[in-house]
Amino acid sequence: MSPWREGFRQLRRYPSAVVGLALIAALVALSIYTVIAIPYGQALELWRGGDQWRMHPVNARPVWVDRITGGDLPQTRIVSSREAEIEEQPFEGGSQISMVLGFDYRHTAFPSEINLFLSSDFAERQPFVRLVWETPDGREIPLGGRRISGNERISISQDWTLERRLGEVPHVGLLAAADRATGPPRVQQGRYQLRLDAIVFEEGAGLEADLVVYGRAHGIAGTDHQRRDLMVALLWGTPVALAFGLLAAVGTTITTLVIAAAGVWFGGWVDAVIQRLTEINIILPMLPILVMVGALYSTSIWVMLGVVIVLGIFSAGIKMYRAMLLPIRHAPYIEAARAYGAGNARIILRYMIPRILPVLIPTFVTLIPTFVFLEASLALLGLGDPVLPTWGKVMNDAQAQSALYHGFYYWVLSPAVLLMVTGLGFAMLGFALDRVFNPRLRTL
Amino acid sequence: MNPRSGSAMSRPGMLRDASRLAVFTVKRLFALFLTVLVGVYLTIIIANMGGQVDELRMVQIRSTVAEQVRADPAFFDLPAAERNELIERRVQLDVERLRLDQPFILRSFDYLYQAIRLDLGRAEHMHSDAGAREVYRIIVERLPATLLLFGTANLLVFFVSVFMALALSRRYGSWLDRAVIALAPSSAAPAWFYGIFLILIFAFLAPLLPAGGMVRVPPPEGTLAYAASVLRHMILPVTAMFFSSIFISIYSWRTFFLIHSSEDYVEMARAKGLPPGQIERRYILRPTLSPIITSFALMLIGLWSGAIILEQVFNWPGLGTLLFQAIGHRDTPVIIGSVVIFAYLLAITVFLLDILYAVLDPRVRIEGGRS
Numbered sequence: 001m002s003p004w005r006e007g008f009r010q011l012r013r014y015p016s017a018v019v020g021l022a023l024i025a026a027l028v029a030l031s032i033y034t035v036i037a038i039p040y041g042q043a044l045e046l047w048r049g050g051d052q053w054r055m056h057p058v059n060a061r062p063v064w065v066d067r068i069t070g071g072d073l074p075q076t077r078i079v080s081s082r083e084a085e086i087e088e089q090p091f092e093g094g095s096q097i098s099m100v101l102g103f104d105y106r107h108t109a110f111p112s113e114i115n116l117f118l119s120s121d122f123a124e125r126q127p128f129v130r131l132v133w134e135t136p137d138g139r140e141i142p143l144g145g146r147r148i149s150g151n152e153r154i155s156i157s158q159d160w161t162l163e164r165r166l167g168e169v170p171h172v173g174l175l176a177a178a179d180r181a182t183g184p185p186r187v188q189q190g191r192y193q194l195r196l197d198a199i200v201f202e203e204g205a206g207l208e209a210d211l212v213v214y215g216r217a218h219g220i221a222g223t224d225h226q227r228r229d230l231m232v233a234l235l236w237g238t239p240v241a242l243a244f245g246l247l248a249a250v251g252t253t254i255t256t257l258v259i260a261a262a263g264v265w266f267g268g269w270v271d272a273v274i275q276r277l278t279e280i281n282i283i284l285p286m287l288p289i290l291v292m293v294g295a296l297y298s299t300s301i302w303v304m305l306g307v308v309i310v311l312g313i314f315s316a317g318i319k320m321y322r323a324m325l326l327p328i329r330h331a332p333y334i335e336a337a338r339a340y341g342a343g344n345a346r347i348i349l350r351y352m353i354p355r356i357l358p359v360l361i362p363t364f365v366t367l368i369p370t371f372v373f374l375e376a377s378l379a380l381l382g383l384g385d386p387v388l389p390t391w392g393k394v395m396n397d398a399q400a401q402s403a404l405y406h407g408f409y410y411w412v413l414s415p416a417v418l419l420m421v422t423g424l425g426f427a428m429l430g431f432a433l434d435r436v437f438n439p440r441l442r443t444l
Numbered sequence: 445m446n447p448r449s450g451s452a453m454s455r456p457g458m459l460r461d462a463s464r465l466a467v468f469t470v471k472r473l474f475a476l477f478l479t480v481l482v483g484v485y486l487t488i489i490i491a492n493m494g495g496q497v498d499e500l501r502m503v504q505i506r507s508t509v510a511e512q513v514r515a516d517p518a519f520f521d522l523p524a525a526e527r528n529e530l531i532e533r534r535v536q537l538d539v540e541r542l543r544l545d546q547p548f549i550l551r552s553f554d555y556l557y558q559a560i561r562l563d564l565g566r567a568e569h570m571h572s573d574a575g576a577r578e579v580y581r582i583i584v585e586r587l588p589a590t591l592l593l594f595g596t597a598n599l600l601v602f603f604v605s606v607f608m609a610l611a612l613s614r615r616y617g618s619w620l621d622r623a624v625i626a627l628a629p630s631s632a633a634p635a636w637f638y639g640i641f642l643i644l645i646f647a648f649l650a651p652l653l654p655a656g657g658m659v660r661v662p663p664p665e666g667t668l669a670y671a672a673s674v675l676r677h678m679i680l681p682v683t684a685m686f687f688s689s690i691f692i693s694i695y696s697w698r699t700f701f702l703i704h705s706s707e708d709y710v711e712m713a714r715a716k717g718l719p720p721g722q723i724e725r726r727y728i729l730r731p732t733l734s735p736i737i738t739s740f741a742l743m744l745i746g747l748w749s750g751a752i753i754l755e756q757v758f759n760w761p762g763l764g765t766l767l768f769q770a771i772g773h774r775d776t777p778v779i780i781g782s783v784v785i786f787a788y789l790l791a792i793t794v795f796l797l798d799i800l801y802a803v804l805d806p807r808v809r810i811e812g813g814r815s
Contacts, residue, residue, distance in 0.1 A: 016626070016629070020629075276479075279475070279479050279794075280479045280482045280483050280486075282790065282794060283476075283479050283480060283483045283787050283790045283791050283794065284483050284486065284487070284787065284790075285783060285786035285787055285790060287752055287753075288752070288767060288779075288782060288783045288786050289487070289490065289783060291752070291767060291771060291779070292487075292490060292491055292779050292780070292783055293490065294771075295770075295771040295774065295779060296490075296491065296776070296779075366632070369632040369633075370632070373632070373633060373634050373637065376637075377634065377636065377753045380636070380753055380756070380757070381752070381753060381756060381768055381771065382768075382771065382772070383771070395640075399757075404640075404643060404644055404647075404648050404655075405648070405655075407648075409644065412640060412644065413644075416637065416640060416641070419633065419637065420633060420637070423629075423632035423633045424629055424630070424632060426632065427628075427629030427630075427631070427632035428629045430629075431625075431628060431629055
């Protein structure tokens with residue numbers, strides 16, 4: 001073990017190795033945190049999207065990006081009836097409920113959307129509710145009335161009649177100052193109130209309301225077009241990328257190495273067959289075949305991993321390993337091993353492979369980011385895993401939604417930066433390892 | 445040795461070399477052909493899921509035929525039994541036409557024969573810009589775009605890196621040398637990755653260059669204006685490819701040249717006081733030429749597949765985008781056709797590499813390819 005320790009002692013002298021190791025350690029720590037904080041099943045459930053994200057804004061930027069650039073974008077605000085003042089006047093066979101959902105709005109930018117979520121636990125007759133919007137300067141804008149069937153979502157922003165009445169999209173028109181001449185609408189700052197007057201036709205039936213004023217900035221990572229918090233995908237992308245890169249690198253390197261060693265050791269037709277298979281494999285185009293498998297069979301990340309390893313078994317590396325192993329085959333210590341009666345497997349696995357392992361470690365480390373990027377590439381082509389959130393899938397979504405064109409730079413940049421950090425971490429470590437373990441380079 | 449006897453000596457020598465080279469070429473060509481054969485056959489097996497695609501096609505044929513017969517007013521009056529019989533008959537005809545009644549193994553060799561002859565069949569949904577439905581035409585139409593982009597970028601990377609590396613190996617340890625070493629890990633990211641950043645910066649933040657495509661829409665009149673427009677569209681993808689592989693190339697060449705310039709015969713040449721340019725050309729470049737060519741070809745092979753995503757990111761109308769569109773349409777003939785064409789391109793690259801090797805490496809000429 002002493003040459004290894006010697007190697008690592010030397011590694012510390014290379015600043016790039018230290019930086020690379022630090023980056024890798026940070027990524028591993030992030031992965032461990034992710035897997036503990038958001039269990040696998042929960043991550044899949046979250047990434048499937050749907051109603052659980054209804055209180056999140058669409059395409060909101062990360063908050064810190066906005067603050068750094070000196071912006072003052074609003075964040076999502078949920079005004080719940082549980083914290084509001086409720087007046088209830090019972091009458092024969094029902095009650096009249098009136099509540100006021102108020103909030104202070106002190107931003108210069110308009111919210112991105114306004115929705116009202118109502119839920120009522122009636123048995124037969126649907127309650128009726130009338131909505132009135134009150135602005136800080138005392139104007140009252142009626143938003144109409146409607147019956148509530150169980151859980152209701154009132155998309156105020158998509159109320160076309162209201163939009164025609166206000167002359168603006170409702171989430172702009174409802175918060176705009178009244179005294180405006182021509183020009184773009186301005187936010188009137190102050191306290192807004194939504195008054196709900198409801199009639200419940202059953203005794204004991206209640207009414208709950210959540211007014212959601214969607215922001216334009218959200219969390220550390222922002223949200224995508226399906227209101228999903230990108231943090232889920234960015235976090236879960238880390239263990240997935242590391243696992244894919246590591247497993248693919250281990251799988252291809254070890255199988256290739258064993259096969260190359262077997263070819264060298266047995267020689268003859270075994271070697272010839274391995275050589276021919278390698279030549280065939282060089283001609284097989286890796287990515288198109290992966291694309292084909294993804295398009296025709298399954299895009300599961302584990303199937304892809306399997307195909308990558310299978311295609312990598314007879315990779316061009318075999319030729320290189322063969323050249324390294326050939327002189328070892330006739331080394332005296334192998335002769336000695338045969339003399340004491342070591343079997344073929346023992347000689348290959350215990351005597352030949354360990355001998356060239358140190359030379360391979362740098363290649364192995366630099367191979368990991370190649371596979372991490374391969375996974376991202378496949379996802380970018382739309383062949384990402386159907387259920388797992390990965391960095392590549394985030395970029396694919398962003399591209400499908402023309403994120404750059406619409407100015408949602410965060411959507412492309414955050415997964416790209418994470419990919420870059422992963423790539424750099426392993427590449428920097430690999431390059432330093434190369435200089436430590438390949439003595440011929442060290443003298444240069 | 446006087447010149448006359450020299451030329452008399454060299455003629456049979458050249459003939460011998462040429463004949464050995466020819467034997468070598470034929471041998472390699474045959475071996476490569478076998479390799480392509482196996483590779484394409486594997487592709488066909490994978491693409492047909494070992495015959496499962498045919499069952500899907502059977503279902504598809506049945507439903508199309510049934511739909512046609514039901515929609516045709518001429519058959520409205522037929523009784524149900526007769527109509528079903530008609531459907532059966534038509535399905536049978538289609539099955540026989542596509543030879544789906546034969547076992548897959550037999551047909552797979554049929555497919556192989558067609559694929560090797562580049563008779564790639566007809567696309568299911570896609571067509572070429574000229575309107576042809578033959579997969580071969582669709583692919584050939586896209587090939588020049590791919591060759592233009594990747595040829596330019598690869599040649600640029602290759603020559604710039606070799607010459608930069610030669611310059612750096614002469615004064616290693618300088619700040620430029622150390623900067624290249626420090627930047628080498630940046631090549632861990634593929635070209636499309638840098639492409640995204642380049643598009644972001646030069647097409648959106650500072651709109652100087654087009655974000656994608658190969659030529660302005662509508663295409664400009666006149667050859668010169670057309671070429672200028674294509675060049676403008678090429679800047680970003682070529683820069684992305686250049687940036688993603690230039691530092692690692694320079695780094696590895698520099699290391700390679702450094703190792704070779706510490707050989708004894710180079711030291712000897714230096715001791716003799718030969719000028720540095722001559723040392724580089726005759727003592728460093730000449731003996732290392734075959735590994736240089738090898739690595740160039742290997743780089744080409746690697747970049748063929750990198751092409752797919754870069755083209756997709758830059759919306760470049762080449763083979764990669766075609767493959768991507770074919771995935772979108774689930775157009776199996778086009779997907780298989782592209783894979784076959786990629787296999788051929790790789791085989792041609794390997795073959796050219798072998799020939800170059802034979803020309804450059806005296807051992808091949810002398811031993812006639814017996815390795």
